[in-house]
Amino acid sequence: MLKPNRLTLWEKYLDLLTWLKQRDATINECLEIKESSQGQGYGLYVNKSIPKDELLFSIPRSLWVTMDKATSSTEDGDDEFGDTLKALIEKAGPGGATVSLACYMAKEYILLCLEEEEENQSSRWGPYFKTLPWKRGINNQEHILFWPNEKIETLLKGSLCYEEARSLRKEVSFSIKVLGPLLKKSINVSRGQKTTKNVFEQITSILPWRKVQEDNGENDVVDDKIISDAIKGAFVNLLTRSFLDDDENEKLVPLLDLMQHSNTPNVSLKVVKIKSSSTSEDTGVDTVVEVRANCDIDAGLEMFNQYRSEEEESMPYARFFTRFGFVPGIMEPMENLLIDKSPIFWPKKVEV
Numbered sequence: 001m002l003k004p005n006r007l008t009l010w011e012k013y014l015d016l017l018t019w020l021k022q023r024d025a026t027i028n029e030c031l032e033i034k035e036s037s038q039g040q041g042y043g044l045y046v047n048k049s050i051p052k053d054e055l056l057f058s059i060p061r062s063l064w065v066t067m068d069k070a071t072s073s074t075e076d077g078d079d080e081f082g083d084t085l086k087a088l089i090e091k092a093g094p095g096g097a098t099v100s101l102a103c104y105m106a107k108e109y110i111l112l113c114l115e116e117e118e119e120n121q122s123s124r125w126g127p128y129f130k131t132l133p134w135k136r137g138i139n140n141q142e143h144i145l146f147w148p149n150e151k152i153e154t155l156l157k158g159s160l161c162y163e164e165a166r167s168l169r170k171e172v173s174f175s176i177k178v179l180g181p182l183l184k185k186s187i188n189v190s191r192g193q194k195t196t197k198n199v200f201e202q203i204t205s206i207l208p209w210r211k212v213q214e215d216n217g218e219n220d221v222v223d224d225k226i227i228s229d230a231i232k233g234a235f236v237n238l239l240t241r242s243f244l245d246d247d248e249n250e251k252l253v254p255l256l257d258l259m260q261h262s263n264t265p266n267v268s269l270k271v272v273k274i275k276s277s278s279t280s281e282d283t284g285v286d287t288v289v290e291v292r293a294n295c296d297i298d299a300g301l302e303m304f305n306q307y308r309s310e311e312e313e314s315m316p317y318a319r320f321f322t323r324f325g326f327v328p329g330i331m332e333p334m335e336n337l338l339i340d341k342s343p344i345f346w347p348k349k350v351e352v
């Protein structure tokens with residue numbers, strides 16, 4: 001039986017690929033998941049030469065983590081949660097949409113961890129969510145949302161990241177405060193019929209950050225800490241991995257989010273409609289994200305996507321770090337650069 005936190009990475013990615021293929025994703029046989037050549041975490045490679053325009057993979061809409069799935073979370077018996085998230089999106093606009101999606105993901109992840117302990121595999125997102133960095137260090141993931149306040153003050157104060165990092169952290173704290181209790185209740189409702197055990201006792205014994213919590217000797221109430229860490233993890237996943245197409249709605253697309261960033265990408269992405277017999281809608285048409293080679297790619301090379309253009313005006317490197325947790329082209333740990341007051345993060349002093 002699968003036990004995600006005990007699976008090797010190789011097994012997790014194998015599960016992910018099998019899960020995707022069983023759900024109508026098309027994946028080129030030449031694709032491989034390995035440690036990235038660009039520093040943090042894993043990436044996608046081709047193990048044979050690929051001509052320009054060849055399809056690398058295509059992921060149908062049913063496998064994307066989207067707002068409409070977050071707001072119709074009735075399948076686990078809790079309509080209220082989905083309705084609240086919907087109301088939040090209507091009232092708060094795009095900011096509300098990110099918060100809602102993060103809370104939906106946090107709930108699904110906590111439920112997944114509980115199910116896994118029971119060797120029950122009913123989670124909608126199981127094999128995908130098991131590959132995501134829900135806490136600092138998984139897949140080498142760095143992010144200012146994972147840092148404690150003292151570290152923000154010591155390392156970022158006065159830097160070009162400080163204000164944006166604080167505002168992002170405030171948004172997350174606010175979400176935890178406002179939606180945390182609701183999320184907790186929703187998990188209880190979802191689990192209500194399935195268990196007589198105290199649900200938070202179970203969570204505490206399963207989740208991967210339990211150890212960290214003990215090591216830190218923090219006095220947080222355990223259940224609140226679990227909820228807040230799951231929401232934080234969900235925000236990091238959205239900030240570092242979400243995909244925005246023409247509809248301007250944030251979404252997560254499995255496999256697409258395994259590609260590392262480069263300012264000179266070798267793939268192109270397109271959202272297209274295809275004829276399909278297996279679409280859940282009765283239209284015979286499905287929407288997919290298609291990823292194709294935008295040039296000839298030699299065997300053994302890594303595939304890169306462009307998250308954002310690296311033009312200074314649109315996305316200076318300090319902002320890249322605050323949002324994505326890395327600075328393109330820098331392999332060294334970001335903390336070292338901050339300690340050394342690198343000009344990437346510290347405004348240059350004007351000579352008088």
Ligand SMILES: C[S@@+](CC[C@H](N)C(=O)[O-])C[C@H]1O[C@@H](n2cnc3c(N)ncnc32)[C@H](O)[C@@H]1O
Binds near residue numbers: 036240326
């Ligand atoms: C969309 S994910 C890519 C897959 C991820 N590496 C993994 O193992 O799951 C984005 C994260 O990958 C890392 N990353 C992406 N491109 C990078 C690059 N060019 N240099 C260093 N790290 C990068 C950063 O940690 C970033 O937050």
